[in-house]
């Protein structure tokens with residue numbers, strides 16, 4: 001009798017775990033630990049592209065262009081190093097796969113351009129629309 005009760009309890013627990021909990025508890029959305037670094041990296045690439053564009057249009061002086069480019073490249077190097085370190089620490093390939101599928105973290109820090117009111121999902125130093133600096 002005791003064994004039957006024990007088996008029933010075990011089955012009940014299994015049933016509860018398999019069916020009830022999966023329905024009631026939603027899976028947490030996985031947020032990659034390097035998502036924010038990926039966002040920053042893309043923002044810097046965008047800024048570099050915009051900077052070059054502005055420079056070609058003659059809107060920037062040589063000095064401004066070189067200074068800003070250098071600052072962005074330095075920031076990029078830092079982000080890349082940090083990404084590499086994080087990936088290494090967490091053990092590689094699974095992190096990269098996660099990073100692609102997760103967009104949930106992007107909306108945390110959006111940027112609105114004070115000049116043209118363009119909105120971007122990631123923090124930016126320069127507007128991707130009008131190219132002006134965002135304070």
Ligand SMILES: [Zn+2]
Nearest residue numbers: 113116127130
């Ligand atoms: Zn703008």
